[in-house]
Amino acid sequence: MTAWIAILIPLLIMVFALGMERLETRLRAGTVREDEVEDFLERARPDEVKALFRQGIGGALTLFRLRNLGKRGGASRRGARTGETSGRSTTGV
Template identity: 60%
Template sequence: MTVWFVIAVPLVVMLFALGMERVENRLRHVSVRGEDVEEFLEQAHPDEVRALYGHGIGRALELFRLRRFGGKAAKVKARRTRG
């Protein structure tokens, strides 16, 4: 019985560590930089703040970037997604 315990515990710990590494890699790509948030808070429009409240920082930053870098086509897309 002890032999199974000695074999199983390291395997379970190793599988858990591998799983957590995959989760960490996914979160690393989804995370938002502090500079982006600071710039957003300084220059956000009311509709972007509403998006922050309703949908989270990801959607709010998407609208913010569309407004700053997108041009006319981005404005049409932003209107389409709001309504």
């Protein structure tokens, strides 16, 4: 009987540790980084703050990220367009 306990307890501890590692991996993927929260709090718009109270930090950060992606993509497109436009206006004048 003592031999079974000596074998079973370490096996149970190893299974528990593996299970907790899987849980930690899932939780780590769903967490929000500190720099993302700081950036959000510094530059959030009113609609994003409302989303923070209604949906939580996950929903608010999703809106914030979408807005930032739109700015980055739009700014590069606008910059190319204004560069072309300003180049034409200077050569055309």
